Amino acid sequence: MNDSANTAYTADEMMTVAAARLLWPGCVCFVGIGVPSAAANLARLTHALDVVLIYESGTIGTKPDVLPLSIGDGELAETATVVVSLPEVFSYWLQAGRVDVGFLGAAQIDRYGNLNTTVVGDYAHPKTRLPGAGGAPEIACHARQTFVVLKQSTRSFVTTLDFRTSAGFLGGGNERKALGVNGTGPQVVITDLGVLKPAPHTNELTLTARYANTSVEQIKAAAGWPLAVAESVEIVPPPTQIELRALRDLNERTRRAHAQTRKMEMRT
Amino acid sequence: MSTRFASLDEVIAEFVRDGQTLALEGFTHLIPFAAAHEIIRQGRRDLHLVRMTPDLIYDQMIGMGCAHALTFSWGGNPGVGSLHRLRDAVEHAWPQPLQIHEHAHAGMAAAYTAGAARLPFGVLRGYLGTDLPHVNPQVRSVICPYTGEQLATVPALNPDVTIVHAQTADRQGNVRFDGIVGAQKEAALAAKTLIVTVERVVDSLGAAMNAIVLPSWVVSAIAVVPRGAYPSYAHGYYARDNAFYLRWDEIARARDTFRNWMQRHVLDCRDHAQFMQTLEAAA
Numbered sequence: 429m430n431d432s433a434n435t436a437y438t439a440d441e442m443m444t445v446a447a448a449r450l451l452w453p454g455c456v457c458f459v460g461i462g463v464p465s466a467a468a469n470l471a472r473l474t475h476a477l478d479v480v481l482i483y484e485s486g487t488i489g490t491k492p493d494v495l496p497l498s499i500g501d502g503e504l505a506e507t508a509t510v511v512v513s514l515p516e517v518f519s520y521w522l523q524a525g526r527v528d529v530g531f532l533g534a535a536q537i538d539r540y541g542n543l544n545t546t547v548v549g550d551y552a553h554p555k556t557r558l559p560g561a562g563g564a565p566e567i568a569c570h571a572r573q574t575f576v577v578l579k580q581s582t583r584s585f586v587t588t589l590d591f592r593t594s595a596g597f598l599g600g601g602n603e604r605k606a607l608g609v610n611g612t613g614p615q616v617v618i619t620d621l622g623v624l625k626p627a628p629h630t631n632e633l634t635l636t637a638r639y640a641n642t643s644v645e646q647i648k649a650a651a652g653w654p655l656a657v658a659e660s661v662e663i664v665p666p667p668t669q670i671e672l673r674a675l676r677d678l679n680e681r682t683r684r685a686h687a688q689t690r691k692m693e694m695r696t
Numbered sequence: 697m698s699t700r701f702a703s704l705d706e707v708i709a710e711f712v713r714d715g716q717t718l719a720l721e722g723f724t725h726l727i728p729f730a731a732a733h734e735i736i737r738q739g740r741r742d743l744h745l746v747r748m749t750p751d752l753i754y755d756q757m758i759g760m761g762c763a764h765a766l767t768f769s770w771g772g773n774p775g776v777g778s779l780h781r782l783r784d785a786v787e788h789a790w791p792q793p794l795q796i797h798e799h800a801h802a803g804m805a806a807a808y809t810a811g812a813a814r815l816p817f818g819v820l821r822g823y824l825g826t827d828l829p830h831v832n833p834q835v836r837s838v839i840c841p842y843t844g845e846q847l848a849t850v851p852a853l854n855p856d857v858t859i860v861h862a863q864t865a866d867r868q869g870n871v872r873f874d875g876i877v878g879a880q881k882e883a884a885l886a887a888k889t890l891i892v893t894v895e896r897v898v899d900s901l902g903a904a905m906n907a908i909v910l911p912s913w914v915v916s917a918i919a920v921v922p923r924g925a926y927p928s929y930a931h932g933y934y935a936r937d938n939a940f941y942l943r944w945d946e947i948a949r950a951r952d953t954f955r956n957w958m959q960r961h962v963l964d965c966r967d968h969a970q971f972m973q974t975l976e977a978a979a
Binding site: 498 | 723724725748749768769770771772774775776778779782783786787798799800801802805806808809820821822823824825826827828831845846875876877878879881882929931935936938939941942
């Protein structure tokens with residue numbers, strides 16, 4: 429990792445790279461839009477060439493050259509192994525247990541990895557109405573494990589969710605198992621400040637790693653509850669030149685592709 | 697049996713009525729925008745709109761006061777952020793209150809599938825550990841008679857009218873879809889009345905044996921509307937205008953810019969061709 433020593437990188441880049449490194453060659457990953465999509469494709473372009481990416485639009489084994497803006501861009505269909513219907517992707521593929529990793533984002537997370545993407549404030553009289561569930565509640569249950577990516581602040585790391593859209597470990601301990609779901613839940617939470625994992629038995633999210641330029645104190649201050657910290661907090665190696673170049677190229681291709689209104693050429 | 701071909705304004709006038717439950721489906725792809733604009737032009741009111749992803753199409757219909765209720769499972773501008781008109785309706789009851797019936801994608805897919813099969817409900821291993829059943833009492837459960845497992849249920853969705861957009865129809869009115877198909881087929885077959893808009897009519901669909909084809913005898917009427925899914929896309933014909941989806945965030949953020957845009961590009965246009973011309977002129 430010496431090649432990164434003199435390279436500047438942003439917190440977002442560090443977060444995306446740290447998330448990408450969690451995927452392994454051949455793993456089947458159900459991908460959400462945003463940082464999860466960037467991280468999953470970065471993995472595919474660097475160390476996990478044959479990772480199988482599934483987007484909920486029914487595109488299975490997709491290999492986009494630019495990041496999709498929406499979950500159903502044409503690029504995803506054109507580069508997929510197969511395109512299936514939406515009822516099929518959720519039933520035959522996700523519910524059937526064929527997904528290794530569900531990659532999710534969220535607006536709010538609590539200490540047991542439960543997620544809110546529905547509403548800030550009261551449901552009936554919301555302060556901020558968020559997009560809602562989409563595929564997340566079932567991804568959170570049926571993927572063998574989930575990775576959650578979000579920026580950490582006292583606004584996103586909250587004591588009590590305004591709405592529980594997707595199950596993590598519910599109230600902790602064995603509560604998730606008692607639900608009867610097959611997936612093992614959020615095994616890693618990656619933020620712009622560090623990495624958290626559920627503690628044995630309690631399943632409370634615990635800080636296990638920070639980045640070279642973040643501190644444990646800073647990370648604790650950015651949580652809405654007294655954050656549990658592992659006895660030994662590792663340091664995630666900074667992005668390598670190869671990772672940074674691949675990510676920046678990907679982002680630049682994506683920016684260019686989305687900035688222009690593509691010509692509407694009629695097929696004759 | 698042949699399907700009737702007619703102009704879009706005639707089809708909407710004939711089949712779409714105030715107070716109906718209406719599904720305009722298409723998952724990111726093949727979203728029937730031209731049909732929605734015609735419904736807005738004709739001033740339909742009090743609709744119960746059903747769609748997995750309301751997208752810009754329902755943002756526009758809700759903001760123009762067409763709807764009193766919405767059944768959905770993800771209500772954002774994909775990859776961009778909020779649907780500001782949907783948010784304004786939910787947060788401030790503008791331009792009128794909007795009842796919401798909220799699902800997750802898997803549940804809504806199951807509800808359409810049940811509707812297409814004319815079963816009373818869809819069943820899934822879903823809605824576990826989520827608060828959604830607390831706010832949507834339609835999400836219930838059943839005990840499996842074989843294993844004793846508790847499974848989630850959702851009532852079948854059977855829209856009065858479903859409208860979908862497809863690439864091609866042949867002259868008999870058989871309709872073929874290519875690319876990302878979402879839950880169009882299920883929504884189409886769940887409906888009491890099915891309306892289709894297509895990019896063009898061909899002599900032969902040339903469909904592969906297992907292609908997705910809706911036979912003419914389940915289709916009530918077809919209107920030929922080139923670029924009818926714009927600013928979403930029709931695979932093989934034109935790409936999703938992602939730049940427009942980004943721009944919509946500014947257009948729809950405030951009520952007056954939204955109203956002005958709708959006035960200029962939808963209400964003041966007689967049809968979709970003119971709508972496309974005004975956008976090209978503005979670009």
